[in-house]
Amino acid sequence: MHRPAVYRVVLAQLLTTLCLSLFLLPLGTIHVISAFMGGLACTVPNAYLVWKAFRYRGASAAQKIARSFYQGEAGKFALTMLAFVLIFTLVKPVEPLSLFGAFVLVQSINWFTPLLVGRRQ
Numbered sequence: 001m002h003r004p005a006v007y008r009v010v011l012a013q014l015l016t017t018l019c020l021s022l023f024l025l026p027l028g029t030i031h032v033i034s035a036f037m038g039g040l041a042c043t044v045p046n047a048y049l050v051w052k053a054f055r056y057r058g059a060s061a062a063q064k065i066a067r068s069f070y071q072g073e074a075g076k077f078a079l080t081m082l083a084f085v086l087i088f089t090l091v092k093p094v095e096p097l098s099l100f101g102a103f104v105l106v107q108s109i110n111w112f113t114p115l116l117v118g119r120r121q
Helices: 007-023 029-053 059-090 096-117
Strands: none
Touching: 007 029, 007 096, 029 059, 029 096
16 A cells, blocks of 8 residues: 555645745854754654554544544644754754744645645546
8 A cells, every 4th residue: 555645745844844944044044943943843743643643544444543643633732842842942042933934834834735635536
C-alpha cells in the first residue's frame, strides 16, 4: 500500500518553512532562525498527527483509526507546546514576529489540504 496523499500537506509545510526562512535572509540571522523554528513548531507536530492518524486503514480497523486520531491530536498539541517552551527557554534572541508569523503561515497550509490531497481516482 502506498502512503496517503495527506503527507503532501506536511511536505508543503516543510517547503513553506524553508522558503519563508530564506525569504527573510535580508533581515538577518535572528529572523531566519526564528521563522525556521516557528515553521518547524507547526510542521513537526503536524507530521506526528499525520503519521499517528493514518497508519491504519480499512473498515476492520475503524476503532484503531478513531483512537489514533485522538492520540494524534493530543500528541500534536503537546508537541506544539513543548516546541514553544523549548524555543523560548533555549534560544536567545528570538524575533517573536518572525516566529509567530511563520507558525501562522505554515499552519494556514492546512486550509489548502483539499487541493494538496486531491480526489482519489
